[in-house]
Amino acid sequence: MAKIAILGFGTVGGGVLEVLRRNAASVSRRAGQPVEVKYILDIRDFSNHPDAALFVDNIDTILADPEIKVVVETIGGTKFAYPYVRKALESGRSVVTSNKEMVATYGAELLALAREHKVAFLFEASVGGGTPIITPMHQCLAANVISQVQGIVNGTTNFMLTKMAREEMGFEDALKIAQQLGYAETKDPGDDVDGPDACRKIAILASIAFGHHFYPKNIPTRGIRGITVADIAAAARLDCVIKLIAWAKRDETGRVTAAVEPMLVPKSNQLASVDDVFNAVLVKGDMLGDVVFYGKGAGRLPTASAVVADVIDALKHGAKIHDSLFWQPSEPFDGLLEDPTPATCYVRVKGLPATVLPALYGEGELVSDDGSEAAYLVTYIAPRGLEEAARKVTALGGKVELELRQLTD
Numbered sequence: 001m002a003k004i005a006i007l008g009f010g011t012v013g014g015g016v017l018e019v020l021r022r023n024a025a026s027v028s029r030r031a032g033q034p035v036e037v038k039y040i041l042d043i044r045d046f047s048n049h050p051d052a053a054l055f056v057d058n059i060d061t062i063l064a065d066p067e068i069k070v071v072v073e074t075i076g077g078t079k080f081a082y083p084y085v086r087k088a089l090e091s092g093r094s095v096v097t098s099n100k101e102m103v104a105t106y107g108a109e110l111l112a113l114a115r116e117h118k119v120a121f122l123f124e125a126s127v128g129g130g131t132p133i134i135t136p137m138h139q140c141l142a143a144n145v146i147s148q149v150q151g152i153v154n155g156t157t158n159f160m161l162t163k164m165a166r167e168e169m170g171f172e173d174a175l176k177i178a179q180q181l182g183y184a185e186t187k188d189p190g191d192d193v194d195g196p197d198a199c200r201k202i203a204i205l206a207s208i209a210f211g212h213h214f215y216p217k218n219i220p221t222r223g224i225r226g227i228t229v230a231d232i233a234a235a236a237r238l239d240c241v242i243k244l245i246a247w248a249k250r251d252e253t254g255r256v257t258a259a260v261e262p263m264l265v266p267k268s269n270q271l272a273s274v275d276d277v278f279n280a281v282l283v284k285g286d287m288l289g290d291v292v293f294y295g296k297g298a299g300r301l302p303t304a305s306a307v308v309a310d311v312i313d314a315l316k317h318g319a320k321i322h323d324s325l326f327w328q329p330s331e332p333f334d335g336l337l338e339d340p341t342p343a344t345c346y347v348r349v350k351g352l353p354a355t356v357l358p359a360l361y362g363e364g365e366l367v368s369d370d371g372s373e374a375a376y377l378v379t380y381i382a383p384r385g386l387e388e389a390a391r392k393v394t395a396l397g398g399k400v401e402l403e404l405r406q407l408t409d
Helices: 011-022 024-031 059-063 081-090 100-116 134-140 155-167 171-180 196-210 229-237 300-323 354-361 383-395
Strands: 002-007 035-041 068-073 094-097 146-152 240-250 256-266 278-285 289-296 343-350 364-369 373-381 399-406
Touching: 002 011, 002 059, 011 024, 011 035, 011 300, 024 035, 024 300, 035 059, 035 300, 059 068, 059 081, 068 081, 068 300, 081 094, 081 100, 094 100, 094 300, 100 196, 100 300, 134 196, 146 196, 155 171, 155 229, 155 240, 155 278, 196 240, 196 256, 229 240, 229 343, 229 364, 229 373, 343 354, 343 383, 354 364, 354 373, 354 383, 373 383, 383 399
Parallel strands: 002 035, 002 068, 068 094, 256 399
Antiparallel strands: 146 240, 146 278, 240 256, 278 289, 343 373, 343 399, 364 373
16 A cells, blocks of 8 residues: 655645545556555644544654655645655655646756655646646657647636636626636735746746756746737737737747747637636647647646646656656746747737827737727737837837737747
């Protein structure tokens, strides 16, 4: 029998316990042995919980027990999770986590530590929740050279944009509903709506795809706060939708660029039809072409199911899994992985007549004009051109309210 410990008993930690018990026979068959939770680490009072006997409040109790083979970390953040995970790996235990912030920040270091101590460090649930993406990338696509990863990796913002499009609902109203349904944090929804959550996820995917560590601090990140119902209507007139896209690509020279940004997505694109809380990640391989992974990006049991699948892999394969799951360490740098490539761009400008926009931005198409604000689709412009046009807008007494690049294949 394999004994495991769960660190943190919140939504995901509780889900892991439930999945292991509800699907005990299936998990045992796949793992080759029964899997049982022996400890749950949480400093809160669970003395009235039916499983009160499992709870401990000190990581040392777990690390001192030779029966523990796998530690599951669902605490979140890095303050406690990172040192606990380091100690667990150093003690010769495999670790499974759903913690995207920790993997995006310390992934290369923890992978190297796992290999050094001949154990596994697995994190499928850190990116797609219950949707598998990490395992297919490092196993099924191992024969491919990946040139690009792009997708919708935050279910909260996708739900909100879907609400705004279907019901002509403003940002604040859509956010309130997302909070009421538990999709967005009530106190501070910034991780979702401002892009950090998606940024951490694309940093992990880029590290797997391109072979060395990419840090969130180096990835340009914008959220969806500036999107209005009028922008969504304008996108529809252009036969597009607006989605928060996380992307990373490597060109022929080996240069990697990446970003998280709201974008115009043509309705012909496979990502355009991904709605509500669903996620989708498109991976471009040189042999296979485009592959799309689609499913729910969050939720208690979907995420817990991915964690338990990693527990099974850790027990069955141990350190051998890192023959394919690894990337090289690297240092963060001063600057951003910005893409200098010209693109089609949507701009919304306030306080200037629409007639001046072609002179400021170049060739394009007027999308809307209500007298105080005008939206313009620029046919072809580089980021530096956008910056220069924005300076001219400001100099003339106007203000650029929004810039959206169009997603290309």
